[in-house]
Amino acid sequence: MEAVVALFSPIYILMLAGILGYEIIGKVPVILHTPLMSGTNFVHGIVLVGAMVALGQAVTPLEQAIGFLGVLLGAGNAVGGYFVTERMLEMFKSSKGQEK
Amino acid sequence: MGYLIETVYFLTAALFILGLKRMAHPTTARSGIVWAGYGMVLATVVSFVHPQITAHIIPGNYVLMVIAIAIGGAIAWYGAKKVPMTAMPQMIAIYNGMGGGAAAAIAAVELLKQHGSTGTAPGTHVLLMAVAGALIGAVSFSGSVVAFGKLQELKFFKDDAKFRFTGQQMVNLAIFTGAVVLGLIIAVNHNTSGLPITLFFLLALAFGAMMALPIGGADMPVVISLFNAFTGLAVALEGFVLGNSAMIIAGIIVGSSGTFLTLMMAKAMNRSVANVLFSNWAALGSGEAQEVTGSLKPMEPSDAAIQMAYASKVIIVPGYGMAVAQAQHKIWEMCKLLMERDVVVKFAIHPVAGRMPGHMNVLLAEAGVPYDLIFDMEEINEEFSTADVALVIGANDVVNPAARTDKSSPIYGMPILNVDHAKNVQVIKRGKGVGFAGIENALFFADNTRMVYGDAQKVAAGMIQGIKDLG
Numbered sequence: 001m002e003a004v005v006a007l008f009s010p011i012y013i014l015m016l017a018g019i020l021g022y023e024i025i026g027k028v029p030v031i032l033h034t035p036l037m038s039g040t041n042f043v044h045g046i047v048l049v050g051a052m053v054a055l056g057q058a059v060t061p062l063e064q065a066i067g068f069l070g071v072l073l074g075a076g077n078a079v080g081g082y083f084v085t086e087r088m089l090e091m092f093k094s095s096k097g098q099e100k
Numbered sequence: 101m102g103y104l105i106e107t108v109y110f111l112t113a114a115l116f117i118l119g120l121k122r123m124a125h126p127t128t129a130r131s132g133i134v135w136a137g138y139g140m141v142l143a144t145v146v147s148f149v150h151p152q153i154t155a156h157i158i159p160g161n162y163v164l165m166v167i168a169i170a171i172g173g174a175i176a177w178y179g180a181k182k183v184p185m186t187a188m189p190q191m192i193a194i195y196n197g198m199g200g201g202a203a204a205a206i207a208a209v210e211l212l213k214q215h216g217s218t219g220t221a222p223g224t225h226v227l228l229m230a231v232a233g234a235l236i237g238a239v240s241f242s243g244s245v246v247a248f249g250k251l252q253e254l255k256f257f258k259d260d261a262k263f264r265f266t267g268q269q270m271v272n273l274a275i276f277t278g279a280v281v282l283g284l285i286i287a288v289n290h291n292t293s294g295l296p297i298t299l300f301f302l303l304a305l306a307f308g309a310m311m312a313l314p315i316g317g318a319d320m321p322v323v324i325s326l327f328n329a330f331t332g333l334a335v336a337l338e339g340f341v342l343g344n345s346a347m348i349i350a351g352i353i354v355g356s357s358g359t360f361l362t363l364m365m366a367k368a369m370n371r372s373v374a375n376v377l378f379s380n381w382a383a384l385g386s387g388e389a390q391e392v393t394g395s396l397k398p399m400e401p402s403d404a405a406i407q408m409a410y411a412s413k414v415i416i417v418p419g420y421g422m423a424v425a426q427a428q429h430k431i432w433e434m435c436k437l438l439m440e441r442d443v444v445v446k447f448a449i450h451p452v453a454g455r456m457p458g459h460m461n462v463l464l465a466e467a468g469v470p471y472d473l474i475f476d477m478e479e480i481n482e483e484f485s486t487a488d489v490a491l492v493i494g495a496n497d498v499v500n501p502a503a504r505t506d507k508s509s510p511i512y513g514m515p516i517l518n519v520d521h522a523k524n525v526q527v528i529k530r531g532k533g534v535g536f537a538g539i540e541n542a543l544f545f546a547d548n549t550r551m552v553y554g555d556a557q558k559v560a561a562g563m564i565q566g567i568k569d570l571g
Contacts, residue, residue: 010340010348017349020117021356028124030368030451030476033361033458038192039123039133040357041328043116045140045195046350047202047335048169049147050342054209055168056153056161063209064164070205071168077199078144080176082137084191087180089123089130091465 035092038085045078108146109346115139116350120357126471143346144169152342172198185466186423189455190251193324196331197244200237203334204301207234210341211286211297224288226341231283233337235304240330242308247324250312251455263313269378272310279303311377319376321456322365326373329358368451370514394545401559404491404526404552405434405566411488411524413444415480417517418464420454421494421530422556428467430560431493435469437567446483447474450498450517481518490522492543493556494529500541525549528559 028036051074055067115135122132147153148162176195183191207230214227222230249257282300315323336351338344366373408414416435422428435445447464454460461474484490492499499519502509519525520543527544529551543549552559 013348014352017352018356021353021358022360024117024120024124024353025357025360025364029126031449031458031461031471031474032123032126032129033365034188034192034454034456034462035129035458036120036123037325037328037358037361037456037458038188039120039136040332040354040361041192041196041199042133042140043120043136043350044199044328044332044335044354046112046116046143046346047199047206047331047338048140049143049150050206050335050338050344050347051202052144052147052165053150053152053342053344054206055165056150056158057156057213058161058209059158060212063212064161066205066208066212067161068164068168070202070209071165072172073198073205074202075169075172076176077195077202078140078176079173080180080191080195080198082133082140083177083180084183084188084195085133086130086137088185088188088462088465089133091462092126092129092471 035085035088038081038088042078042081042085045074045081048074048078050074102151105146105150106345108142109344112139112143112346113349115142117353120353185463186455187252188462189321189324189459190248193244193247193251193320193327196324196328197241197248200240200244200327200331200334203237203331203338204234204241204304206338206342207231207237208297208301210338212294214290222341224290227287227290228284229337230341231287231300233334233341234301235279235283236330236337237334238301238304239308239311240327240334242305243312243330244308244324244327246309246312247320247327250315251320257313268310268314272307275303275307275310279307315376319369319371321452321459322362322369322371322373322376324456325358325362325365326377329355329362332356332358365451365457368457368515370511394542394547396544396551397549399526399550399552401552401554401562402566402569404550405563406570407524407526408438408443408489408491408563409441409567409570411443413446413483413487414438414489414491415484415487415519415522416445416447417490417492417495417499417519418447418449418453418460419493419495419498420460421496422528423454423460423463423494425494425530425556427493427556427560428463428469430557430564432464432467432469434560434564434567435473437564441567445473446480448477448480448484448517449474450477450495451515453495453498477515477517484518484521487522489524489526490519492519492525492527496529496541499543501543502541519543520546520549523548526552528552528554528556530555 051070055071058064058067116139119132119136122128210230279300282296286296332351332354336348336355339347339351438445449460451457464474497511499517501520503511503514503516506512525548
């Protein structure tokens with residue numbers, strides 16, 4: 001039974017997170033599509049932590065080299081994704097000056 | 101330590117979700133990315149003491165980690181700060197590609213570990229996920245690099261046609277099949293040598309590049325969005341391999357929202373995703389456009405200014421041509437003068453104005469145009485009939501009435517802005533050339549249309565002068 005639960009919990013996560021992704025983007029006005037695409041691009045920059053774990057466990061020089069590349073690319077994704085998105089969103093201002 | 105990591109990853113996932121939610125509204129969008137940013141920093145910091153690393157600490161790896169983060173972060177930070185707003189789409193593409201590459205790298209390390217049997221032996225289903233993530237991530241990586249090259253208009257990528265050849269789809273299919281078969285062999289056969297793994301990655305990278313190479317620049321946004329979804333999926337798959345919940349949640353959310361966004365973009369362009377990927381624009385439509393009658397009637401910027409100054413409502417339709425001419429600042433300056441004269445000014449944005457949906461909004465925002473003056477096509481299309489002047493700047497196909505009536509036109513069926521319903525239409529255009537789709541625009545020949553020829557920035561300056569001269 002426990003094995004079945006262990007098998008199914010990722011499937012539940014898959015379903016719920018999938019619906020959530022759909023819900024988040026469905027309510028976004030077109031004017032925010034480019035920044036939002038950029039924002040989701042930043043979010044998958046979390047790949048950085050996986051690359052860190054992979055590099056941390058690397059033993060052979062080849063594994064280290066690939067792990068190094070992975071962390072470098074992951075950091076680029078996270079940092080670049082953040083600043084590009086922030087720069088775009090920074091510019092959205094209302095004529096009534098009620099910007100937060 | 102496990103509890104600390106899991107708690108922080110949970111917090112990160114929550115911050116990502118709330119952050120994306122806040123990005124869904126202009127007033128809270130800025131804080132949304134900041135929230136998500138906090139999540140990322142938290143997750144990265146605690147990952148230094150991840151149990152999977154601290155179980156067998158190799159100090160040299162920590163040094164490598166810090167150096168890699170410093171180099172990758174610094175280059176990306178510099179690029180993100182320096183890039184002009186018109187180049188945003190290709191920057192998103194390249195950062196996305198990096199994420200895909202990182203996911204593929206994780207898979208490579210995991211597969212090599214398996215090969216060297218330094219780790220605990222994972223089951224076949226884990227290896228299958230690793231291989232699937234590697235394939236998708238590698239495709240996203242090489243495809244995004246090609247997309248970047250195309251949008252950046254690098255010489256090598258300039259000519260789309262040179263990358264099109266007969267039997268292309270069969271070749272691509274062969275490469276893809278080869279990668280899948282090798283991937284299955286690696287996953288099922290637990291004791292593989294390094295050669296099939298290397299070959300597998302080469303084929304996956306080749307497929308990504310081959311997929312993106314023949315696609316034209318105008319279709320690129322859809323492809324970039326698709327690769328964004330791919331990277332999300334790859335990250336989720338590698339998250340399952342590593343048992344990393346933050347990667348799983350974030351990856352799936354990006355995968356599903358990215359897929360949905362891709363479909364929405366394709367729909368706005370009146371194309372299906374399959375159509376974008378597997379057919380050439382030139383092959384669409386019979387090309388026998390309807391006969392266009394009438395003549396082009398030029399107008400001076402100063403006269404155009406007078407017409408607008410005495411109007412009660414002006415709707416401005418900006419296109420990518422305005423952005424290329426960097427005219428948005430001047431245009432906004434002109435709008436402010438009009439608004440001082442109690443003219444109602446609104447901006448109408450077609451879904452594919454700019455280089456991707458919403459890109460034009462970003463460009464207008466950069467010039468200082470408040471977002472509540474900017475309207476989507478559905479919101480404003482009815483209003484054109486009440487407008488005294490519709491001013492079209494550097495847009496062409498998105499205002500071409502042939503999309504409504506001419507079945508033989510390549511753009512037939514594409515929703516367009518009803519500019520032709522306005523009392524007067526002014527079109528700022530550099531020359532007499534046809535639009536991207538290569539077809540004449542009947543709007544330009546209509547009785548109530550006047551053409552204002554010249555560089556958009558200079559024309560706008562002329563209009564500003566014209567309004568000021570009225571006193």
